[in-house]
Amino acid sequence: MSQDLNSLDDESFRRTVRAFFAEYYPEELRFPKQRLRWAEVKPWFMALSRKGWAAPGWPVQYGGMGLEPAKLIAFIEEQEKWGVARTPDMGLTMVGPLLIRHGTEAQRSQYLPRILAGEHIWAQGYSEPNAGSDLASLRTEAVEDGSDFIVNGQKTWATLAQDATHIFLLARTEKSAKKQEGISFLLVDATSPGISVRPIRNIAGGEDFCEIFFENVRVPQANLVGERNGGWKIAKELLTFERIFLGSPKQSQYALARVREACALLGLERDAGVQDRLTQLELDAADLNALYGRFVQQVKRGEALGPDVSMLKLWGTETFSRIADLLLDITGTAGGLPGDIPAPAGDSEEAINVLTSFYNARPATIYGGSSEIQRNILAGQVLSLPN
Template structure:
């Protein structure tokens, strides 16, 4: 879809959202909710008529069947607002599910008349299909029907019917004609039909409908066989997807209410939101909210683009949104204190609505299991054959090439030139191991994909740059000593002088200079403003003294870019400068640090009266903080890529198959949760990737991506170690069937991802203050 079409669509969706919000603001109040929960009907028929007049039940119905012919995004926007407002009227159960079923049936006089009456609000219909708990497919009912003369007799029972006693009738499934599923319209006043109330914690109207030799006219038979099953299944799956949207609305309103409470409620003379423990828990709740929204949007997109994916999309969205709503509403009750546990506090109403919605039509564990069974996560095998690869890409205008062709071109180059023995290495490679590949990319002109062409780069537009990175990770290309390429080069291009660009940039591309990053210091890990390495002007030089630590692969580097203190000011971030230094200078000592995996990936770098030319200062004196922080957002989206977790999940699946635990229900539940976590990581990554593709500045909320990616990777690593059994403590390559892997490598690699780029606790501090606006 082109950007202009997308803009028009989103404008329409927001118009629907605004209209729904305005309507609900007039009609849905907490006082009305409390009153109606004690009424058997559970809602008001005149409000239902206004909902039908507003066209909500008609949103997804084709225009030729009397509807609005709009899409899932429009319907989801309305249902989110319904969730926010806790509307008692059963928009999904009466306004979406039965109407979607009717609209999906072939036109017929009886069906068309019933559809028109339901859309107009003249008939309040429900769907009576469910006989068992959970997510059982809506086929093979135990309720039976048979013909007697010119009529049809029903015998059986249906549970969790919405609406219950308020309905004018129901669309009922029954086994008929040799066991085929039939769909019938059964008016509520049919003799032999009774409806008992099934209480829900939030007061929502539900019924247990019993058919005791209930007799309906033959014209009540709307469909039989595959036609009936297909309409019913699609209606139920769509209802689940929209139920996820309603749950998201419940979660968002509970979150917003609690956030405001934390900002205004004071204890001991301070807002309670200034407590760091509460801040971090709110950040985690916000993360769940954003994962739910990203997952729902992606699920809607998948179901719209490929209707065959609707069942998996519905399960994926329902599982995540139900989990988010339950977590956030429970947290909200706790954060409101004792008052939150009283009925007069509205936050409890949101918890109870979340409990109702999360349980009906299948709960989160059931949908996670179903999502796994549907194998929604399978990634299509790409065409890796080489395709028209330029001999050297320096003069190619990549913006004119279609993205799919560009990806095929990149895959083809990797397939042809990347050393197969270096694919997916279990640890960072040193310069001597990866140098040949570095030089291969250099000769091809593909070493610096983001750099402008005049400086030797590929000048990839943002969408192609992201595609290039994703294809690298999909192919298992090892990360090179790339600080000069991804950090220093772009910084010099933006902030460096012309002399600096001419001197430093070509040497990065030629491999003459290999760079490392000198930010962290002892006792100043994530707190960069606390650094103490000092640079004092002396003639044309600076004299540098101090120490850097956790400097990745410094033993392989020729140069270091670093933050140094050049002045003392009231704000610690001032007085920091950005400086380039040659590691072969007298007074520099590099000492490797062996990490817990036994590898020498990090180093300490000591500076003892090291002379560095003042010409190596990048940007203005004392302004290094502003120069350096422009890198942080892109570093976090780089760390937040789902590919490492995706690769580790492939290893986990292979190991589980080899060890025969894929049929173990305990492992399967855990594996399905990890699959969902990975799917939602991809969705969240996609949201921030779209920002990069548009060439916009990444917002502070990109820290969410870093947290979820690193913690998901860690959870997968732990599972891999445990599934390996006794081999989980081997610390070496182990053979499982036809495959060899190091079951500890992902966990070892994952541990450090929660630290570098700013620890996850620091990311939570950033989010709590810069995004949520919680008090200091």
Template structure:
């Protein structure tokens, strides 16, 4: 396959007001996004969205927040939020975007000229797809406990260890990962940020099947994997601060109202199909969930407003992730509860003209409270960094 090298968008989006920009993004998705991929019930694999990735790349729309000089759209944070909101509203599936939203911005800010020249064009074209190597057994949300070791050997590092919950690593050509380069340092120190070619000898990828039957996550094993020392990003033993910065902005979108809004709409449809909509007890419960979603929207507007104004998100962004994922989970539980025997059927239950996938939201809600840092860890962040409560 030939991969075109995009030169980025030539439109100066900064001169366009927000309403006009929103309309342009909405029209682009309506014109170019495949109708059959809208509102996918599960994370799509690379082969399913490769053509869409190519379409975004060819139009210079694949990297909304990257500066235009590096092939991006050059959107400011406010317009980037609008871009994501319109993606969600149109039901646009995520492409394999770890390279776009994490590796690229990191290299632009912290990478060397050689790293930028080597990796950025291939991310834009889709020639190289990135996966994340953060979590490990015993180091999930508490990433400072990472034990995967990288030991210097001449011009290389020798990497040994294991990563887990790496999303779609079986489709990745490269991984960005946290490794321990100083075994004697305090746990938040001695961690480095390393880029690894997944075709390097000694790497084994093992997909894990979820409750829903999807192989969305993987375990990745490293056995004497030799990685060039030039693949360290930033300073050696200073990777922890980089990892934290990458996760902060992610939590805004992990707590997006999209999932809860979509699930609430599905709950309303199911209530009509099952006759529950005539039950005053259910209607009271539904009204409560509607108010929860309204509160979630208000919270999201608060934090997205900070971003749109050019401000930086603080530790209180954890509130968005907690409330967003838990509201989604409550609605997903309600769908299962009122579906009756339909909740026992995988795929589409015989409800309505086209059937109804009762379990889709339920399956998606299970990992939502875990990825991006478990909600228990988010509560600890709020307690110590926002409320200034004492640590035990």
């Protein structure tokens, strides 16, 4: 099946994907206003799993679709266009590819089939209260004890960790080494004694993120991925790949559509000040789309992404933030109301939702590496500026 898909021309492939989405994806879940929980998207994930489409980027030999880079990008773009909700996909996008590349055969046999079957749901254990943007300063420790590591510490901003069955984390295994060189990458069963998860309620009332506490948690040394003290290199590899998707223009394009709708409903289509700001942001989004296209072509050619991909994450999230700010500004005092705001003019039954974009834009410039970190990467690793 995967070979047939790869052999299709681009438009035929996209039509095939859209037809599957139209038939099996729940209409009521299109373009969700907030991140959905596992129980809400599990039926959709299982439909993907039965089709063999749960892991479009994995090789066929490991149960994936085996899509070549161009088809993988097209698959993701069609998901965004159809408004497909993101599943709890850390296992698919991070743990799976990591184990395929760096794991042992035993690790691949144990974890990959269960990720595809929806039996294992993974959360990320990277950031800590005093090690977010400066991740290499993490303090969570893993101390050897016989055939195990004993893990103690705390992680925060773990997306939907309350639904996770497993956690992949970075822990310090060598205190005397340079901070980047004393970190290891571990796979942890979330039901292990000593683990507690506490959701963090955000300003919108959601609980998308969690804190995770580890108190004398035993983790088999067989769950070490890669070399001991070699976890930083693995973490950088995952973050680099993540940034091309965090910089997708679709988020900004969707928010721009909401601004245009609001302008029409509020009679601001001829307001020179509003239209000037909107035009500037449309040009910013066009620049973002062009930049995204450049990195997509790199992926399609099978080339590794370099540190310059930080430009994409930086420009994408900050453009989205500026668009969300404009939407808030043009709706005035009504923009501070949560949920759908009825249109103020005429007999229209249309409504405007303002705060969803604003809330989503706030953390976007932080997760996946803050804007400040992206600028430091560009300054040091791309422009070779002095520290």
